[in-house]
Amino acid sequence: MKNPIEKLNKVFDSRIRLGIMSALMVNExxxxxxxxxxxxxxxxxxxxxxxxxxxxxxxxxSKNFIGRKTNTTYTVTKAGEKAFKEHISALEKMIKLLG
Amino acid sequence: MDEQLQHLDTLKDIKRMMERSSRFISLSGLSGIAAGVCALVGAWLANGVIESSARYSNTHEVRELRRTSLDSGADLQTYLGNTLIQIALGVLIAALVLGFLFTYLRSRKTNTPIWGTTAKRLLINVSIPMIVGGIFLLKLIDIGNYGLVAPGCLIFYGLGLLNASKYTLAEVRYLGYAQILLGIISLQVMGNGLLFWALGFGVLHIVYGAFMWWKYERS
Structure with missing residues (x-):
């Protein structure tokens, strides 16, 4: 069996990056x-x-304007969604393996 | 084992962030208490109006009047209906203003914006069942079926809360269930509308608000 650690995404090592992704996953x-x-x-x-x-x-x-103020919004891409889901399932697998 | 706990923590973090970013969490327990107090005051006023109009319609003169003119009974009904609608509107406005105030204060304290995507979603989802219910209840009043108004208020409000609970603090769901249940019970014991209305909008709000305040805001 392949080591699930390899499936853990290095980009999501940071709590803040993982947090941003979590928020974007459940909001348009x-x-x-x-x-x-x-x-x-x-x-x-x-x-x-x-x-x-x-x-x-x-x-x-994407940047747009509300009146004169800039409003920068972020959305998750298809690739981002896939990477995030893979990361979560890798985490789940590791918990099961270790448990 | 440590590693496992660490991964579990990460998953918990993800869940927390998903909830925090998609739910309106500034809703203050004090808003619930304020709305409940408004409802109790309203129910007390309404009870006074109903009792005094019952006394009035039993006086000798009115009975005489009713014998001579068929309309006076209907007039009294209309007067009573209008007064009760005015009280209900007053309660609604007072509860909304006070409810907004306490939630606004809390959002200032926790430094979360009060008007955002989450607030918008919450408002839309609580409004739809309540507006539909409002139209339905106005029609019931229009055709003179007053007995179903109080159970209807409770049921539609409960459905509104249930619908909105996905977009705010999860405990709102239980308040919704309780209102619906109370509405259904009051359907079985017709004639006690005002009592059940006061229990649902008054007592349940105060109990819920106090619980939420104790759980999240006590400091």
């Missing part, structure tokens, strides 16, 4: 401010995690 889109409040992190920290996720093709950014 989440904007930057809502993510910041949910994760309770600083701007710089959040921005760098978002960048990592986007570079891996797991999330999509």
């Amino acid at each position: 889109e989440v904007n930057y401010n809502a993510l910041k409040e949910l994760m309770e992190v600083t701007d710089g920290n959040l921005a760098s995690h978002l960048k990592t996720l986007e570079e891996n093709g797991y999330i999509k950014t």
